[in-house]
Amino acid sequence: MKTELIKFAGDVPGNEIELRVLRFSGSDEQAASAYLQSSLHGGELPGQAALHFLVPMLQKAADEGRIKGNITLVPQANPVASNQWQAYQHQGRFDTFSAVNFNRAFPLLPDFDTSDLPQPDAPEALIKRLKAALLRLALPHDIVLDLHCDDESENYLYIAEDFVEDMKDLAVALNCTAILAWDTTADAAFEEACAHPVLQIPADKRNMKRRAVTTVEFRGLSDVYAEQGAEDAAGLYKFLVHRGVVEDASVQLNLDYQGLVTPLTHVEMIRAPQGGMVFFHVKPGDVVSEGAKLATIVTLPGNPEGDxxxxxxxxxxxxxxRSLRYLRRGDDVLKLLGDKPSAVIKRAGALEA
Incomplete structure (x- = not known):
């Protein structure tokens, strides 16, 4: 394994960050290559834990000459977000300067040519240079996995509709209960930026069985345990073996995906009509009928008439x-996956801010 440090000057003198990139060189030029990153939202750690346990597995494979395709790992993809704290609370989802979600506003390139993207020393804002560097690292690879987590959640994937059928192997490997299929998010998340050049290729000329581009949601923010990290790493390793990036005759993958494939139009984003304390009547994984009680918001403590x-x-x-039990008006409360389109008109763009 080779370690590369990409250094970025900060936006004011006296500040800089560095991006740590881990590389495993493959022995077969025809094998698929893979890029995995985690913690684009700095405090989302389940994916980081998975990569922590995956690296020794890949190192063993490298020592035994079993790495076939090039592999690039970026365990801490956003040092800016990792260092954002306020009043002892980590604030890693939004850039505190612009208030823009770090996983939005990536360049949508018409092809795989990244030569026009700003370099780390360009006269551009730091976050723009960082996003350019991540795309420059990712786009040469056939497989791009952006590892995130939700608030409280089951494992699931965001996948562009054109990729879904050929990426059920990843859902099986990671024990995902759902695939959320999108046709456009309109917000240019990292996944969309990596899928965009592929989707510009005529459908009859794409090799979709070789490619994989997705956002992986590894459960919830607090699900950071050594046992789970090791299990997630084993799932990622199994997928890389199945795709021929790593050779390991002892690993087999069952391709029978039993989970849901739900278009984003069928996702019910349940939101709080008023602020207050919330009592949940359901948890992730529960199957509910129409009209079932999902949550109660207490708006006037001591007065049940306000519930x-x-x-x-x-x-x-x-x-x-949500993991927080105190909500504001309009906050997202939970996601429900339905069999039919939601009757609620959603805002354009991604499901959540």
Missing amino acids: IVLTAPQAGRILTR
Whole structure:
């Protein structure tokens, strides 16, 4: 394994960050290559834990000459987000300067040519240079996995509709209960920016069985345990073996995916009509019928007449819920995966800010 440090000057004198890149060289030029990054939202650690346990597995494979395709890992993809703290609380989802989600506003390139993207020393804002560097690292690879987590959640994937059928192997490897299929997010997340050049290739000329581009949601923010990290690493390793990036005759992958494939239009984003304390009546993984009680928001403590009961707009599976129990008006409360399109008109763009 080779370690590369990419250094970026800060936006004001006296500040800089560095991006740590781990590389394993493959022995077969025809093998698929893979790029995995985690913690684009600095405090989302389950994916970072998975890579922590994956590296020794890959090092063993490298020592035994079993790395076939080039592999690039970036365990801490966003040092800016990792260092954002306020009043002892980590703030890693949004850039505190612009208030823009770090996983938005990536360049959507028409092809795989990254030569026009700003270099680390360009006269551009730091976050723009960092995003350019991540794309420059990722786009040469056939497989791009952006490892995230939700608030409280089951494992699931975001996948562009054109990739879904050929990427069910990843869902099986990672024990995902759902795939959320998108046709456009309109917000240029990292995944979309990596899928975009592929989707510009005529459909009859794409090798979709070789490619994989997705956002992986590894459960919830607090699900950071050595045992789970090792299990997630084993799933990633199994997928890399199945795709021929790593050779390991002892690893087999069952390709029978039993989970849901849900278009984003079928995802019910249940939101708080008023602020207050929330009691959940369901948890991720529960299957509910239409009209079932999902949560109660207490708006006037001590006065039950102020309680607001949120119910299921259609039957479906609970995928995620908030970990905070105090909500503001309009906050996302949970995601429900339905069998039909939501009757609620969603805002353009991604499901969440």
